[in-house]
Amino acid sequence: MSGGWRIESAVVCLLLAGALLGCAQTADTGPEAAAAPEVSDADPLMQAFRAEQPDVEILLSTREEDVTADGRTDLVVIYRISRDSNRMVVVHENGGEIAITNDVPAPIENQRVSFRDIDDVPPVELVVQGTKGAAVGFAIFRVTDGVLEDLFGEGMADCC
Ligand SMILES: [Ca+2]
Numbered sequence: 001m002s003g004g005w006r007i008e009s010a011v012v013c014l015l016l017a018g019a020l021l022g023c024a025q026t027a028d029t030g031p032e033a034a035a036a037p038e039v040s041d042a043d044p045l046m047q048a049f050r051a052e053q054p055d056v057e058i059l060l061s062t063r064e065e066d067v068t069a070d071g072r073t074d075l076v077v078i079y080r081i082s083r084d085s086n087r088m089v090v091v092h093e094n095g096g097e098i099a100i101t102n103d104v105p106a107p108i109e110n111q112r113v114s115f116r117d118i119d120d121v122p123p124v125e126l127v128v129q130g131t132k133g134a135a136v137g138f139a140i141f142r143v144t145d146g147v148l149e150d151l152f153g154e155g156m157a158d159c160c
Helices: 004-021 043-051
Strands: 055-064 072-082 086-093 097-100 104-105 108-118 125-132 134-144 147-154
Touching: 004 108, 043 055, 043 072, 043 086, 055 108, 072 108, 086 134, 086 147
Parallel strands: none
Antiparallel strands: 055 072, 072 086, 086 097, 086 104, 108 125, 125 134, 134 147
């Protein structure tokens, strides 16, 4: 696919920004996404997630960005499935129906989700960061045709 090198370049920038800023903040994305208010259980997208996963502990939820490029915000959820295993999904509308993407591994601790248009092509990409003990990792995902794709990652095997 075209744009591969641009993603790599963006990743290098992310790493540099992280090193310079000590990962305390990311450049020009505003307030940290992790500080965003949790999504209400009354939210229809959250209700769809809960219908699928009634018992899991939700560690992070945000509905601030449109990651499917249809003009509507989508729900990102990171949840715990066991003591040392977390997963992430995106809940979105698809042709009037609410759909849930495939689940992907998510960091064990200090999860943060931010959004960046890395390749200048909609939709925006999701950047997931986190830790497991001293191990730090991050990964970049994009939703394409309802599939949550892992575009690039660093250290995720150690933190997820
Ligand atoms: Ca959307």
